[in-house]
Amino acid sequence: MAVPAAASVRDANRYRPPEVTGLVDLLDRQVRERPHARALVVTAERVHLSYRALASLADDVAARLSGTGLRGGDPVGLICSNTAEFVVALLGAARAGLVVAPLDPALPATQLTARLEALGAPAVLLGPPAAGAPPVAAVPVPGWPLRVDVSRAGTAAVALETGALAMRQVQGAAGELSPDDALVLFTAGTTDRAKMVPLTHANVAASVRGICATYELGTGDATVAVMPFFHGHGLFAALLASLAGGGCVLLPERGRFSARTFWDDMRAASATWFTAVPTIHEILLDRSETEYPGPQAPPLRFVRSCSAPLNTATQRALERTFGAPLLSAYGMTESTHQATSEPLPQRGPLKHGSVGRPTGVQVRVVGPDGCACPVGVEGEVWVHGPTVARGYLANPAETARGFTDGWLRTGDLGALDKDGHLSLTGRIKNLINRGGEKISPEHVEDILAGCPGVVEAAVFAIPDATYGQRVGAAVVVREGECVGAEEILRYCRDRLAAFEVPDRLTFVDALPYTAKGGLDRRAVEDRYAAP
CATH class of the missing domain: 3.30.300.30 (ANL, C-terminal domain)
Structure with a gap:
């Protein structure tokens, strides 16, 4: 049984998700209408970086990359923690027509090398590592250091050392990319298991619109970047959806999540929501007796959980502690992150134990015979829609196994109830x-x-x-x-x-x-x- 995406959120209160076409025009509306509004909060001094300043930095990077010999549709790696450098490099490379492949800075040299060689990226943009983290391992292609300097007044400048012109030799999976592509993300796994997922600008735009519509993200919203941007959870839900909706993202001083500073960061941002994995929710809950600021905490519209199962007891405890609904969501790299989510309380019932309803896609549960399962019967979860990737790069066998007639076969087990809410029960391979x-x-x-x-x-x-x-x-x-x-x-x-x-x-x-x-x-x- 196919369950269409719910459109009632937008119809009920005239909310309209942002009209973006991909990474290239993600900031455009805000630059036109609200150029001085804060887009990011950065550095130890928590300086506000405006939409105009952010767009100017991205344009500067794009101009510099245009002189490197790279052409539209060429891939470029990005190794950086959650800093202004990541955001500027991502948007700048996209404006230069390049396909960005974010990589985990903590990966050892063997895995970084394997992924870059498999992709055929001719160069890597290097931002500063997270505070206290070891230096990034050496990579087999030119590494171009990028730095963003922000003054206390909010003025900013970018430095990008590209060195010699890149020799444009299409290798690895790069030949399968085109200017329609925006990103290549690597699935979680070890070197021999990680797969390359190409995501188009249209995939990105559909994902951002779906996330914004689900949570009605707008100019009054702000969040703290908890999840790393080199994975879809932090990249799409926290960063790109916030910027497209005109909100603000605080980037922690150390470039990564810190439970010790989290609530101070939330207050500094006047945050209205945040998203994290259950592990981080558990950490915040365990430390809440001594660290949660209670009435001094910013009032939250909702809290979001994704990327792993959240047990019902923890969900209820978090809601009692933080005084906000905790909404479980579900997605994967191949669906450009979010595929389902529990709705805002005013838009539908919350069903603890479920991951909600489809958001901009269709979901069906399929049995071993290939037929849709009846309501309440467990099967494999399939996803179809504008956020679903076309397959894997340089891996036709895995593409054939994971994609059928435009449907993504997730490998997750679950069941749909009569209202279209999805409950996950496990992984087939587990x-x-x-x-x-x-x-x-x-x-x-x-x-x-x-x-x-x-x-x-x-x-x-x-x-x-x-x-x-x-x-x-x-x-x-x-x-x-x-x-x-x-x-x-x-x-x-x-x-x-x-x-x-x-x-x-x-x-x-x-x-x-x-x-x-x-x-x-x-x-x-x-x-x-x-x-």
Whole structure:
């Protein structure tokens, strides 16, 4: 059953999402109508950078890149933390007609090299690393340092050292790109698993419009950049949607999230919302007794959670603490980030445990026979619409597996209810097969996380000669709690089928996470799954 995207948000209150066509004109309306409005808050002094100043810096970078020998549709890497340099480099390269490939500054040299060579990027724009982070590893192509200097008065200048002209040799996947493309994002994973996702300016525009429409983002909104911009969550939801809607984004002084300064940053920005992964929400919740400023906190319209499952107990606790609705969203790189979201409370019911309704796309749940599942029946989640990428670069086999007639086969398991709300139940590839019984690790993790004293849990398969696989769990217990294995297992037996109850519990101090903020399941298996 296909569920069309809800359009009621815009019709109900005449909200109109921004009319942008991609990265190139993302700032144009604000520059015309509100040139002196703040676009970014930057540096330790929290200086306001206006839309006019930001656009001028981007134009300066575009002009300098036009003399490097690169042509429209050529890729360029971007390695930078969440600083003004990232924003200026991204928009400047886009205005020069280049396709930007943001990369995680923390990647080791082997992975940076593998990704740049696979893409065929002839050069990389280098911004300053996050404070306290090690220097960026050496890369196999020319690295062009870019710096933005901002005065306390809000005036700014950019320095870009391009060195010698780039030799334009189309290599790797670069030959598959065109001037219609805006970005190449790498899926989460190790070097041998990361895939290159090309996103057009039309994909970007559709994503930004969908996010803005869902949350009615406008000129009165502001947020703090919590998630890294080299992944879709931080890039589309926090940065691009805010700028397109005329809002403001505060970039933390250190270039990355800091729980210690978060609430000060929120007050400095007069933030109206923020978005993060469940791990960061848990951190803020755990520190709220001593750090949440209560009545001195800026009033929030909503809080958003995405990129990993958020258990219902945490969602409710966050809403009580922050006094704002917490809206769960769902998306992936191949859908240009957001595909579904819970609506604002005034626009529809909140269903805790779901990730809401489609936002600008169609969603259907498909069974093993390829047919749409009835309401409430679990199957694979498929997404179709203007945000869906055309496939993977230089990987026709994975493209054939992941895309069917314009539909993105997400690999996620879920079900739709009668109102079109999507509930996710796990990943197909994560399923544990215990003697023929299929077990969702995510479901077991959600139950474990609800046990008093348990902060978080990771569930994985343990190889077994009799059953093929058994269920293992690594559990983090809240500091000062004395909950033991038998109490946790008793809690599970009351709420899980017998075959779902973990056969082995391992108590750990912390779980490994990817840079995107999701549980690193491969690292979990490597550490804890040995028989």
